[in-house]
Amino acid sequence: MAEERIQKILSKAGLGARRKCEALITEGRVTVNGVTVSALGSKADPETEEIAVDGKRVKTVSSNARHIIMFNKPEKCITSASDSRGRPLVMDYFKDYPVRLFPVGRLDFDTEGLLLLTNDGNYAQEITHPKHKVFKTYEAVVAGIPSEETLEKLRVGIMLEDGPTAPAIVRSTGITRDRQRTTRRRDKPLPEVDAAVIHISIREGRKRQVRRMFLAVGHRVIRLRRIAIGKLKLGELKIGKWKVLTEREAELAKQTD
Numbered sequence: 289m290a291e292e293r294i295q296k297i298l299s300k301a302g303l304g305a306r307r308k309c310e311a312l313i314t315e316g317r318v319t320v321n322g323v324t325v326s327a328l329g330s331k332a333d334p335e336t337e338e339i340a341v342d343g344k345r346v347k348t349v350s351s352n353a354r355h356i357i358m359f360n361k362p363e364k365c366i367t368s369a370s371d372s373r374g375r376p377l378v379m380d381y382f383k384d385y386p387v388r389l390f391p392v393g394r395l396d397f398d399t400e401g402l403l404l405l406t407n408d409g410n411y412a413q414e415i416t417h418p419k420h421k422v423f424k425t426y427e428a429v430v431a432g433i434p435s436e437e438t439l440e441k442l443r444v445g446i447m448l449e450d451g452p453t454a455p456a457i458v459r460s461t462g463i464t465r466d467r468q469r470t471t472r473r474r475d476k477p478l479p480e481v482d483a484a485v486i487h488i489s490i491r492e493g494r495k496r497q498v499r500r501m502f503l504a505v506g507h508r509v510i511r512l513r514r515i516a517i518g519k520l521k522l523g524e525l526k527i528g529k530w531k532v533l534t535e536r537e538a539e540l541a542k543q544t545d
């Protein structure tokens with residue numbers, strides 16, 4: 289196998305985006321066969337040489353292939369790598385996967401739907417960084433029926449505590465009945481209320497952004513599901529299941545128009 293730039297090898301092994309891996313090198317934390325390599329642009333052969341960060345051997349991916357997985361995340365599981373409260377982790381579903389993966393962005397504990405996982409830091413960056421402007425589309429079931437005027441406010445942008453939201457694509461797809469969630473497990477279930485099903489596409493990825501946007505216009509989100517990233521749709525993939533994407537499918541996630 290041919291030599292490759294070390295930052296690329298590290299990024300493919302799941303140590304983060306290319307920039308972050310470059311910093312690991314310049315900080316002198318990377319060794320190749322026990323020798324510190326701190327010059328950017330240095331190359332190594334991931335098949336035959338031992339690459340380590342902070343003295344810990346990096347599990348390099350044996351083929352040059354990048355892995356991109358589409359997962360239908362269930363509610364009540366967390367995207368972070370660990371949880372002090374012992375809650376189920378997304379990564380529990382990938383314990384036996386041969387390559388070390390990491391989630392592309394995050395979804396809240398209570399949010400279900402499309403989550404990508406990859407071993408390619410650059411791919412992750414292209415999907416998540418706001419400068420690439422990839423739309424993420426959510427199906428939100430919200431308490432009450434928002435007026436057209438309210439939906440227009442969300443489209444144009446509203447003020448949240450951390451600043452104004454960028455323009456969004458918002459469309460009501462129907463009316464239903466649903467039960468608002470209680471926050472404490474011991475509470476009695478709340479009665480059913482009229483609810484609206486809204487599709488909302490946003491380009492930013494601020495914390496609990498969709499929930500906060502609806503709350504700011506007076507509608508609590510009852511359920512939230514991500515149904516698309518760019519032009520990649522969740523489709524019929526069952527909750528808790530995943531599939532490896534082809535290169536073509538992976539590219540769809542980057543397309544916005």
Ligand code: URA
Pocket residue numbers: 394395396397399495496497498499500512
């Ligand atoms: N917006 C939210 O409020 N939650 C998510 O999980 C994703 C987007």
